[in-house]
Amino acid sequence: MIDTISINHMFLLMAREAASTKSGEIITGLPRPVLDRLATMSFEEIEAIARRASVSLITLRLSEADLIRLASLKDDEKGRSYALSMACTERRDG
Template identity: 60%
Template sequence: MIDIISINRQFLIMAREVANSKSGEIITGLPRPVLDRLATLSLDQIEAIAQGVGVSLITFRLSEAELTRLTALQEGQRAAYSLAVVASEGR
């Protein structure tokens, strides 16, 4: 089982890698200022954050209704629907 430290570490590294892309905000759900700051962090700094926060840094971005709709869609439609929902929220 993956622990919260590993999940946070992987998320922060992924966010740092996409921080300078145009789609970084949509991919991660993080605001531009946070992505800009993550882009400057070293792996040691990311590791310290991952180990020190004690809570998940990932949040679920779909409402209950959106999740219900997502589960009703066919597999090929899920990614497009999720992207449309997230993009429509101005992320």
């Protein structure tokens, strides 16, 4: 679990940095609204999202609504459950 948290944390910080570039979507695979939202988040908010997600966010294509929902969940267990449901839905739909 610690590895996943670390990977998510690094990915989200990299995505926040990439948000300031024109090629941010290509670099991260995330839509512009998600990058714009990450650009406004604090280090602590990004760390909390990384901790709450129980799956690697690199493979998920978060929508802005998914990111907002994940950030709003204060309970780590609820965040893990939400991230798992996103991963299952994406695999079934994709």
